[in-house]
Amino acid sequence: MSRLQDALTRADANLDAALERLFALLRFPSISTDPAHAGDVNAAASWLVDELASLGFAAELRPTAGHPMVVAHWRGAPGGRRVLFYGHYDVQPVDPLSEWRSDPFEPRIETRDDGSKLIRARGASDDKGQLMTFLEACRAWIETAGAPPVDVSIMLEGEEESGSPSLTPFMEANRDELKADLALICDTGMWDARTPAITTMLRGLMGEEIILHGPSRDLHSGMYGGPAINPIRVLARILADLHDENGRVTLPGFYDGVPEVPPEIAAQWARLDFSAERFLGEVGLRAPAGEKDQPVLNQLWARPTCEFNGILGGYVGEGFKTVIPARASAKVSCRLVGDQDPHAIREALRAHVRARLPEDCTVEFVEHGASRASVMNAALPAFEAARQALSDEWENEAAFIGGGGSIPVAGHFQRILGMESMLIGFALDDDAIHSPNEKYELRSFHKGIRSWVRILERLA
Amino acid sequence: MSRLQDALTRADANLDAALERLFALLRFPSISTDPAHAGDVNAAASWLVDELASLGFAAELRPTAGHPMVVAHWRGAPGGRRVLFYGHYDVQPVDPLSEWRSDPFEPRIETRDDGSKLIRARGASDDKGQLMTFLEACRAWIETAGAPPVDVSIMLEGEEESGSPSLTPFMEANRDELKADLALICDTGMWDARTPAITTMLRGLMGEEIILHGPSRDLHSGMYGGPAINPIRVLARILADLHDENGRVTLPGFYDGVPEVPPEIAAQWARLDFSAERFLGEVGLRAPAGEKDQPVLNQLWARPTCEFNGILGGYVGEGFKTVIPARASAKVSCRLVGDQDPHAIREALRAHVRARLPEDCTVEFVEHGASRASVMNAALPAFEAARQALSDEWENEAAFIGGGGSIPVAGHFQRILGMESMLIGFALDDDAIHSPNEKYELRSFHKGIRSWVRILERLA
The missing domain is CATH 3.30.70.360 (Alpha-Beta Plaits)
Incomplete structure (x- = not known):
């Protein structure tokens, strides 16, 4: 078997243990906006440091003026190429608590009538489940090949849901340590449940x-x-x-x-299988409420x-x-x-x-x-390499898409560290990430891990 | 000594015991809008029934679709003239609780630097303190003359602060029992700390x-x-x-x-010592915010x-x-x-x-x-009689004034029972009746009791 196949097989074999690790992380009520939960935020960070250290990373809890930053490095891979992975371990508040059908901080697996499974908990999708897909991919490589295919640095933030006040000071103070060839950010979604995506435009x-x-x-x-x-x-x-x-x-x-949407992007968006009726219908709405003269995808991504x-x-x-x-x-x-x-x-x-x-x-x-909007340089070869890896894993062509949300860190990476970011994530629109009953598809978690295993190989 | 003087002297001698009785009533957190406090509302009503029965009234707790009504009758006074007194024993919610400087349901006497005293508690002014001024006046008459100077019926409501849903059905079902020559309502204020008032216009x-x-x-x-x-x-x-x-x-x-304000009323209002600057200044404001072309007293009472x-x-x-x-x-x-x-x-x-x-x-x-607005018939002789009694007690000319608040019961008395109402109360503008730290002047309580002693005699 190839090295890649070994790592993928290991990721599959690890799945149950990986879920246990994710559940341990989800049990911390790490709500960064609420001062009453400062201790929980800190405990989640310490748990991550221990986890990374046990994998062989040089991992540290790094203080800031607010919640701490988790920073870890793996160095020594052949080729000297290095990626910096970013995620966040804090979560949104849970109110109204009465609308949750289960304890937001007691994660559980639920099975639908069609047999599909989901992970229910605050942070399951945003962003603990997503960041763990990357850590588990590193684990699969380390446990099979002894090291990831490229050098990996990891920075996990604890203030993303409260406006990231410490993020840019931290980057500025640790520029040399953090600078890499490319940033990987796992805080975005798929185009739909079948179609993986790389987000190249953010508000x-x-x-x-x-x-x-x-x-x-x-x-x-x-x-x-x-x-x-x-x-x-x-x-x-x-x-x-x-x-x-x-x-x-x-x-x-x-x-x-x-700016106006560039014609080639508009043309690509027009080819996407997007239905405003379906998109709004999922949340009980029918009529687009944004600027009257703008198509819905523009209202969402470009306006x-x-x-x-x-x-x-x-x-x-x-x-x-x-x-x-x-x-x-x-x-x-x-x-x-x-x-x-x-x-x-x-x-x-x-x-x-x-x-x-x-x-x-x-x-x-x-x-x-x-934070300013950011547009990624999708012309870099890494973008096409990652798109191929995603297409392989999901057996469906991956898309370059826009994103309505704000992920300020991508802009900071460009401005402070002079580094492009690739935003890849496996969330779905119905994950209810800032609402009661947040969930993450078990399939997103499993195939997310496998996707990163493939992407790391392609980037080497 | 005259009978009146006897009753007034008794009212003075009773003051400490009267305060104890008021405090017992204030300790019930009878918040009618909050279903969690239904038991407390009921307990306050039962306490009042016991209190009235011990005075010699035929007193009953009368069920309604909501909170109960307290109804009591004293019959047999010479002359056969009868008044119906109305008050309410429910209180406003207390939130934000953090702004109270003492427990809203643990009443206490506070003394100001100038020696004046106040009663601090939710309901002290609205309306438990006010309704007890009338009950204590009845007590002074009963304890000295054996009976009030006129027959007295009493109706105390437990839903005034939640829109009085049971009030008109109750009146309609008990028309004959409740009909009297005149209604007395103690849920209004003085013109200022020196000037007692009868409110003759309500929004x-x-x-x-x-x-x-x-x-x-x-x-x-x-x-x-x-x-x-x-x-x-x-x-x-x-x-x-x-x-x-x-x-x-x-x-x-x-x-x-x-309607336009009638010229004679406008002229009377113009003679009142009213300063918009002072009125608004007490609550940190300067500029009248109502209809631009209306004087402030009109904005408050007539618009x-x-x-x-x-x-x-x-x-x-x-x-x-x-x-x-x-x-x-x-x-x-x-x-x-x-x-x-x-x-x-x-x-x-x-x-x-x-x-x-x-x-x-x-x-x-x-x-x-x-509820519709109501205008009282201040031309009735009882109004001038009561105004004289108030002027005697406060040694200052009592005023007929408008009121900005709504006391729907006055309209219901007119419509359902064909009976005029006289609104007399001893609250002050700074009593904070729907706010944290509600208070009632000890002087309002004491001289309020004495005022009703005098008014009852004048009405006989």
């Missing part, structure tokens, strides 16, 4: 919290209603004014730097958005309380494309808010991350 | 909850942002469109039945409003979660005046919402009460 992100303060305390609306300013009313106006009737964002300069992710003010318990609240707040995020500048857009948003602030309201802004 | 209320449903589950805004409808965005537009730039409500027909009492959608915890929520909701209430019809206005609000609903959103409406 950026600007997150901002707007907190309005009105009266010095909650007021009785009977006693003060009329003359007293109501912060919810002010907030509703501010948010309503952010889009026009065609779904375009009204902030001045918002569309500066937004910027401004979304309201949370809003809160006044009495929200059972029943009714006729209160005029002292405060109201909203979490707003913009997905960015092309050369849109997240800092300029944050300033435009703040100016929009201030311009609509009545005399008796004050505003507090809280930054929640800023 | 009505229409409460409605709007729940919008969009996608079938919370979505990742990176994966779906753009094409997927965002219910928060739809809700912001709906709320923002409810007022124009002059602070007027835009619902068609909203101002139908809104209708549409307020947003609560809003909720998406991720509202710490940090950030880039979710497109499955739902968003708002609690909206309108204060009504003149002949405004709460049912017509509810329909206009629902039509306003439906007209702004995109194809992919559905709406659910939840009713939270409807």
Whole structure:
């Protein structure tokens, strides 16, 4: 048998043990946005260091101003070629907890009527299951060939779900150590359950919290209603004014730097088997709600958005309380494309808010991350090599696709480390990654491991 | 000494014991909107029945479809004249609990630097402290003269803070039993700390909850942002469109039945020592936010409003979660005046919402009460008699004033029982009745008892 075949066979034989390892990682409630879970985030990181060390990596827990970074190196492969793998071990919050049908941090395998299996847990898909596909691929190589086919460095972050505040300082402080020939990022999805994909275009992100303060305390609306300013009313106006009737964002300069989709990409997208009805239908929707003059795939991959992710003010318990609240707040995020500048857009948003602030309201802004969009250089030979490896494993042609989400680290790799990134992942659209009942297909986990086994060989 | 003087002296001597009785009532967390507190609501009602029975009233706990009604009668006074006293023993929720400086259900006396004292607890002012002023006045008369100067019936409700769903069915079912010559309602305030008042004009209320449903589950805004409808965005537009730039409500027909303030009332209001700066300044505000062409007292007492009492959608915890929520909701209430019809206005609000609903959103409406505005017949001799009694007790001319809040029971008494109501209470604007740290002045409690002692005598 070939070395590749040996490694693939080992990956198959290891599957049950690999699942046990993944379950151990999933049991840590490593919610990075919640200070109450800081200890759990740290414990997940330590577990990963031990895991990598036991494989033979030089692995360390590296402190940052926030949650620690896991860094590991395997050096000495022939050829001297080196890849840097990135993943994250923190997870999204789990609320509303009542909507979970099982404990989000007690992973389990569920079997569907058709016999297919899935892994149910918070983080199963985003991103613990995905990052473990790569670690298990390294294991299969190490256990059969004694080493991965290329040198491998690994950087696993614990703050991806909270805006990655420590990521760029860490990269800047450890430039020489981290620089490699290529970055591999496993935090994206397949095109569909049959079609593997390499994501070559990603939207950026600007997150901002707007907190309005009105009266010095909650007021009785009977006693003060009329003359007293109501912060919810002010907030509703501010948010309503952010889009026009065609779904375009009204902030001045918002569309500066937004490019047209290049004709060859548009042509490739047109050939994809994409149905807006099916895509929206899966989540109970029918009518595309974005910019009216844009096709749905453009709305999703190539156009910027401004979304309201949370809003809160006044009495929200059972029943009714006729209160005029002292405060109201909203979490707003913009997905960015092309050369849109997240800092300029944050300033435009703040100016929009201030311009609509009545005399008796004050505003507090809280930054929640800023990253530019990125476009990968898919012309590099590594991209075609990886595409071949994916096509071999899934017995279906792999696609170069756009991505609606933001994976800022790809842009940082380009800017700080001068290194291209290849985004490959095995998540599916229905993985519910930021919702209750997150899952990861067992098939994604198994064939994901096998895919990385093949890709590592092709990159050598 | 006169009979009146005897009763007043007894009221003074009873004060410490009266406070103990009030504290016992305040310790029940009788939050009527919260099903978890149903047992506490019931316990408060039973306590009041025992209290009234021990005074010699024929007192009963009367079941309704919701929380029970406390009904008590004292019959046999010479002259056969009878008053019906109304109060409520349920209280507002206490959230945010973290803003209370002491346990809301462990009442205590606090002393200010100037020596004045206050009673701190949820319900101290709204309405347990107020209703106990009347019960203690009855006690002073019964303990000195053997009976109140007029026959007294008492009806204490347990659902006032949750829209009074059982109130009108109960009145309709017990018309003959409840009908009296005059209703007395103790759920309003003084004009200021020196000036007692009889409220002769009250705004009505229409409460409605709007729940919008969009996608079938919370979505990742990176994966779906753009094409997927965002219910928060739809809700912001709906709320923002409810007022124009002059602070007027835009619902068609909203101002139908809104009268001009009669010149004589406007003249009386102009003579009141009212300062918009002071009124708003107490709660940290400066600029009146109601209809631009209306004086502040009109905004407060004579003009209708549409307020947003609560809003909720998406991720509202710490940090950030880039979710497109499955739902968003708002609690909206309108204060009504003149002949405004709460049912017509509810329909206009629902039509306003439906007209702004995109194809992919559905709406659910939840009713939270409807009452028309009411204007009392202040020309009745009882009003002037009570005004004299109040002026005597407070050694300052009592005023006939308007009220911004809604006390639907006054309208029901007119409509169902054909009976006028006199609204007299001793709350102050800074009692924080629907907010954390509610209080009632000890002076309001003491002089409130004495005021009712005098009013009962004047009504005989």
